[in-house]
Amino acid sequence: MNHFEWKSAVKSNIKILKLIGLWPQGDESYKKNFYTLYSATILIVFVCGHNFFQTINLFILDDFESFTATIFVTLSCIGSVLKAYSVMQNMHTLKRIFVTIRDEMFLPKNQEQIMLITPAIKIWRIIFRKLCLVLVSVPNFGWSQQ
Known part of the structure; x- marks a missing residue:
């Protein structure tokens, strides 16, 4: 059963992480x-830069509602920075887990085992795509309406 590709369930996640600079090549x-x-540039320019310019937005100091909305967005973005930092700090452990899962012990042994896990992988892909679409588009739409 060497032809089974277990990474197919998280392939889209890994592509996104590579794109934003949070998934180094190979097992390193x-x-x-x-x-x-590239990773440092992306994180500094887009994430930290956005937080910096959101924080120093001096045009809203006379409007309390806009000011509180800006603080809310800034705190949400700071949470993103902390998540990215924690992924980067624990990348070695995460990559070790992926190497361990590639071990023969974790691969399906026969066609019956593949048939057992295939529906779960398909459901995971559907849920991830729909959930990602909702969790990204709804806040962006709401923030654009302000």
Whole structure:
């Protein structure tokens, strides 16, 4: 059963993490290379930069409602920075887990076992896509209406 691709369940997650600079190549953690520079640039410019400019928005100091909305958005973005930092700090452990799962012991042994896990993988893909769509589009739509 070497043909079973267990990463198919989290393939879209890994693609997104690679795109935003949170998934180094191979089974390694961050090293001094171009991807680490790319990751740092993406996080500093888009995440930290957004927080910085959101915080120093001086045009709303006379409007209390806009000011509180800005603080809410800034605190939400700071949570994103903390999540990204924790993923980066624990990348070595996460990659070790992925290497362990690739072990022969965790692969399905026969076609019956593959048939047992296939529906769960399909449901995971559907839930992830729908949930991601809702969790990303609804707040963006709500924030654009303000």
